[in-house]
Amino acid sequence: AQKITQTQPGMFVQEKEAVTLDCTYDTSDQSYGLFWYKQPSSGEMIFLIYQGSYDEQNATEGRYSLNFQKARKSANLVISASQLGDSAMYFCAMREGLSNDYKLSFGAGTTVTVRA
Amino acid sequence: DVKVTQSSRYLVKRTGEKVFLECVQDMDHENMFWYRQDPGLGLRLIYFSYDVKMKEKGDIPEGYSVSREKKERFSLILESASTNQTSMYLCASSSMDGQKASTDTQYFGPGTRLTVL
Numbered sequence: 001a002q003k004i005t006q007t008q009p010g011m012f013v014q015e016k017e018a019v020t021l022d023c024t025y026d027t028s029d030q031s032y033g034l035f036w037y038k039q040p041s042s043g044e045m046i047f048l049i050y051q052g053s054y055d056e057q058n059a060t061e062g063r064y065s066l067n068f069q070k071a072r073k074s075a076n077l078v079i080s081a082s083q084l085g086d087s088a089m090y091f092c093a094m095r096e097g098l099s100n101d102y103k104l105s106f107g108a109g110t111t112v113t114v115r116a
Numbered sequence: 117d118v119k120v121t122q123s124s125r126y127l128v129k130r131t132g133e134k135v136f137l138e139c140v141q142d143m144d145h146e147n148m149f150w151y152r153q154d155p156g157l158g159l160r161l162i163y164f165s166y167d168v169k170m171k172e173k174g175d176i177p178e179g180y181s182v183s184r185e186k187k188e189r190f191s192l193i194l195e196s197a198s199t200n201q202t203s204m205y206l207c208a209s210s211s212m213d214g215q216k217a218s219t220d221t222q223y224f225g226p227g228t229r230l231t232v233l
Contacts, residue, residue, distance in 0.1 A: 004158075006158075009156075035221065035222075037224075042226065043125075043204065043206075043226055043227040043229070044224060044225070044226045044227065045159075045206060045208070045224035046224075047221045047222075047223070050221065091158060091159065093159075102147050102164075102166070102210055102222075103149075103161055103164060103174070104149075104159075104161075104222060106151075106158040106159040106160075107158050108156055108157060108158040109158055
């Protein structure tokens with residue numbers, strides 16, 4: 001079964017508007033971490049934001065915020081005030097448990113195109 | 117800043133060739149990872165290593181091997197390249213401290229786009 005599901009293959013957003021990228025996850029662990037990465041056309045994966053399963057507050061990093069709904073097992077990324085430079089592919093990822101392997105499971109990604 | 121470098125951005129090889137993809141990180145990270153990225157599939161883990169000379173299979177290790185002789189360097193080897201190994205390959209590294217969320221982050225290199233003809 002897929003551990004991370006991103007149901008939106010592609011999205012268009014108008015410059016200066018907010019956009020929400022969906023991510024649902026599947027785990028039986030109580031302790032886990034959720035990550036969002038951005039991949040511009042250059043190819044490099046850029047870390048954006050992290051949410052731990054025990055964190056009570058939703059994570060925020062500048063224009064990025066994570067809408068964490070534990071009971072629904074969702075961790076949606078919200079980008080506020082979109083900029084042309086936000087056009088990229090976005091990946092949701094999860095690290096399960098406290099094992100030493102530190103593996104991440106990734107979703108299929110969502111391509112965001114910001115229109116001027 | 118964490119720096120992860122990969123030996124090539126683009127590589128074209130022939131079927132049956134032995135291919136080496138090199139990855140170097142400069143942050144003294146214990147963990148290193150090799151992923152391949154294909155459209156619609158996201159990133160899939162090939163192999164990872166949490167120490168020198170240690171390696172663990174990921175989700176899709178078939179057709180690949182790895183080598184980690186030094187802490188900063190993690191090599192991915194395609195013993196006999198095949199056309200279905202045409203893909204984007206991404207290397208990543210992370211530290212071992214699981215107590216701090218920020219240190220769990222994996223830092224990625226720029227990727228190598230490999231084409232096998």
